[in-house]
Amino acid sequence: MPALRVALADDQALVRAGLRALLQGLGIEVVLEADDGQGLLDGLVEQKVDVVLSDVRMPGVDGIAATRQLRARGDSTPLLLLTTFDESELLLQASEAGAQGFMLKDAAPEDLHEAILKVAGGETLLLPVSTDPVRARYRFHDEAPPSDTFGEKEVAILRLLAGGYSNKEIARSLFLAEGTVKNYVSTILDKLGTRDRTRAVLKAITLRII
Template structure:
């Protein structure tokens, strides 16, 4: 059973999301809250697998709540569902290590699929957000310092930025999924990040990857 908390300051939207999610087998909405502090309280007081959260909420906003929850409960998958896809907001949110970033115009089938993927440990980005990441790589500035990443690690990081899964990377590079995971662990350590989303964000900031 995937236990979900919905955090949004619009009651009608919360009700709509709950109806969609509870209709799906294996989903349980354990709480609905209207602000970031409510999301933090829910994470602290009940078993939560997925936090489906808006960013623009009164009091403690989603970004602030996300920082606290990521720090205290890194096992909870935070899936942002918002109308705000500004470059600044996207990078602020990805930097704290959320598991996914979707826009509210997403259809219910995609939302359900995304929740399952986040629960399985895979990051989710809406196409427009992925485009923002890739657009930052259009005119990269060559850098001498690559944080000690090997040629293979840089190659895998390239695939990560493009949104490929470990299995897809392994198939493309003719290596095992376990080998991909080992390279990624080394990459995270060298980049001083915790997960693939943060690694992709740092690669964008440092302009490591050149997309033709």
């Protein structure tokens, strides 16, 4: 089986060097490096890769903007964003832009390896919660139990919310009216005691509802 080919974007040279060494040690080939989103976009015109690994915070064109531009030009290469806890509000934005997953910068090498293999294989890591230690890092501060249980449809909608889908996209996916989805979302927010979709998703993950 040929080695996975990865593009790596991060504005810090030391971080890139560390990630390159780590990936090479895992048998993954780094064939393209960039220090910002524009460099990544330019490089991917010439160089095809299996997975793009990009920092979220970069000067100029950041990771989310680069993801959005890649998708806009028809490039569907799986993309894994590196993020930190204080960027939690960006998770759904990034997913809406078309990223397949998120990973903590200080994640264990085996977790990073697993994440890269999963997105290369077509899976989506909605949030970096594949293991308990990572889940703990993303623990939502409010762990009060929900006011009611969640039905199968509500759980399905929560999972789609975590994927960054709009009400219209959720409606199309679940064969529901858009107004019905809006009502479901309002009910979900009420049950979780949260005021927006991002907090609802983070709390649902913390409480293992999704």
